[in-house]
Amino acid sequence: MTLPVMPHGPRKLRVATVSLAGCFGCHMSLLDIDERLFELVEHIEFDRSPLTDIKAVGHCDLGLVEGGLCNAENVHVLREFRAKCRKLAAIGACAINGGLPAQRNHLRLPLVLQEVYQSGPGLAGGLIPNDPELPLPLNKVHPLHEVVEIDYFIPGCPPSSDAIWKALTDILAERAPTLGHRLIQYD
Numbered sequence: 001m002t003l004p005v006m007p008h009g010p011r012k013l014r015v016a017t018v019s020l021a022g023c024f025g026c027h028m029s030l031l032d033i034d035e036r037l038f039e040l041v042e043h044i045e046f047d048r049s050p051l052t053d054i055k056a057v058g059h060c061d062l063g064l065v066e067g068g069l070c071n072a073e074n075v076h077v078l079r080e081f082r083a084k085c086r087k088l089a090a091i092g093a094c095a096i097n098g099g100l101p102a103q104r105n106h107l108r109l110p111l112v113l114q115e116v117y118q119s120g121p122g123l124a125g126g127l128i129p130n131d132p133e134l135p136l137p138l139n140k141v142h143p144l145h146e147v148v149e150i151d152y153f154i155p156g157c158p159p160s161s162d163a164i165w166k167a168l169t170d171i172l173a174e175r176a177p178t179l180g181h182r183l184i185q186y187d
Ligand code: SF4
Pocket: 021, 022, 023, 024, 025, 026, 066, 067, 091, 092, 093, 094, 095, 099, 100, 156, 157, 158, 159
């Protein structure tokens, strides 16, 4: 599948990507489109992204957000993306429904912190980090759409490279992405 003639003409779309409470697996899937990346960069340029190491998001046509919201910094970054990106896509199960990190939602946060830092196997007398510079954890892990409006949802864990390619192809052509059953996977 090749990219269609773009309705936006010769101008490249500016795209930002970020991983919030995620594992970077969705970003790995983006890189897995392999040689199609060469075709992609004919049509887009990256703004803030782990691929560019740009730290602050600028005005963009599209934001791709991996991961849900587990702390206050996640919420801050997501709101910045919503303010700066014309369209916002939640990519992967964590962004869409909280995913694996949301498994802690049935436990009280103090108990989770205690187990992780103080009472888990092999731990003795550990301290729960409390540096004021650390982002405050949220009581629950939230999907993105509970905090900001999301334009597109790209499901999967991670979405396959073919699913990401199809979604990007649709978005670049200014169509809402449609994946179909065969392109949705949860490994
Ligand atoms: S959806 Fe899966 S691959 Fe993507 S960030 Fe979450 S756990 Fe990782």
